[in-house]
Amino acid sequence: MAINKEVVMSKTIKILGTGCPKCQSLTGVVKDVVSENNIDATIEKVEDIMEIMKYNVMTTPALVIDDVITIKGRVPSKDEVLALLN
């Protein structure tokens, strides 16, 4: 998997959240950052609570980049998301 990632350089971004306003605003921020910076990434929204619990987060929304939880329980700024993606 790791080698594959380096070749393709495509990132998998997952947004965990049950659809509350904060989760939607996190999705907006991530989408903006990805499109504004032409980042090669797939964005997936995980809304099923059972799926979310597999990541062991206690506060939503959470941002998962390549299976690593980077943000939880808050909405980051665009700059922060960009830094996390680079």
Place this chain on the structure above:
Amino acid sequence: MFDWLQHFADWLIYSVFGIGADTHLGIALNFFVFDTLKILILLFFIVFIMGIVNAYFPIERLKDYLNKKKLYGLEYFFASIFGAITPFCSCSSVPLFIGFVQGGIPLGVTFAFLITSPLVNEVAVAMFLGMFGVKATLIYALSGILLGSLGGWLLGKLNLEHLLSDWVKEILENKMQQAEFQGEKRSFRDRLPEITRGAWDIVKGVLLYVIIGIAIGAAMHGYAPENFFNQYLGGGQWWTVPLAVLVAVPMYANAAGIVPVIQVFVAKGVPLGTAIAFMMATVGLSIPEATLLKKVMSLKLIAIFFGIVTLCIILSGYLFNLIL
């Protein structure tokens, strides 16, 4: 502390707009301007302070504390306090619930957290402080914490684990592997802008409710006659507290919108204890919360949970009316 704001409201309404201080409209508008600004200032500061507290005590740390320390029965009380200082978003209630029980925290202690978290939240505290003053706010917050401890303890005694949803029981039995979490390693300076922004976001989010709530409150303040509610709700009839609580339980009102209205009720003759009980039932329990919890527990457990909390709120309403 807010004298300058009152002078500003007086100046704006009576001098700039030229609406007389003895007219209903003048009184209502003055009340509206003063209260809206005061509330927004308080709200921002309290949410901001809570943001700082939270940056240092993230929920994971609180959970570990509950899990590792021997607290000799005080764990209900601590869980309840943690619930009060943690910002609550109703959509986080399920992940929090699972995270707690999965981390080995007893169901009753988890309930103590779950009861207090929406009950004593930063918006409710700021609104209470703005509309009722320090003493009433302390009573509200402390009784909310005690109520959460008591409710959690009672629920814990009932051994209700078998009423959790099947998939939750499964989680409890086989611990799942945990995804890696990169801890926050940033300095306070780095986090400050984000905490400020977060506080501002919350204020923006409730702004509309504050304005609507205060507008209704201001209208009632200016137009409803003194002691208007006294004849219906203020006479100390035994059924007023349960009625207020039962009406409030299914309601899903934002604390920001409900407090200004309650304040007018109190000003016009409703006992403060009845009002606090009403407020607790409104923010503490709601149909949307029950819907969310449906995913982790059976209807029966939700009914027991709501029933016990409702009972505790009604009892504390009587208690407030006795001592206040």
